[in-house]
Amino acid sequence: MDVKKQLLSDPEVYKYYKDLSPKYQVIKQIIEQRKRLNMTQQDLARRLGTTQSVIARFESGNGNISLKTLERMSDVLGCVLNITIEPR
Numbered sequence: 001m002d003v004k005k006q007l008l009s010d011p012e013v014y015k016y017y018k019d020l021s022p023k024y025q026v027i028k029q030i031i032e033q034r035k036r037l038n039m040t041q042q043d044l045a046r047r048l049g050t051t052q053s054v055i056a057r058f059e060s061g062n063g064n065i066s067l068k069t070l071e072r073m074s075d076v077l078g079c080v081l082n083i084t085i086e087p088r
Helices: 003-008 011-036 041-048 052-060 067-076
Strands: none
Touching: 003 011, 011 052, 041 052, 041 067
């Protein structure tokens, strides 16, 4: 059994994993689009008026950004930000 499956077999770990899933989906999409545009973290940071370390923390999942910053980031990356809230 691989490590991920083993960890996710614990109901508490699985719940935590599912709760974080949307955050990591957004991070993955941001990174993919940044790379498609051949932008470095430094390039993105400069266009947002922030530092590369802020972008690195966000992309690693260790930092949080405001919704306003996420909207600006999406705009800089040529994307449309869609947020939905759905019943479980």
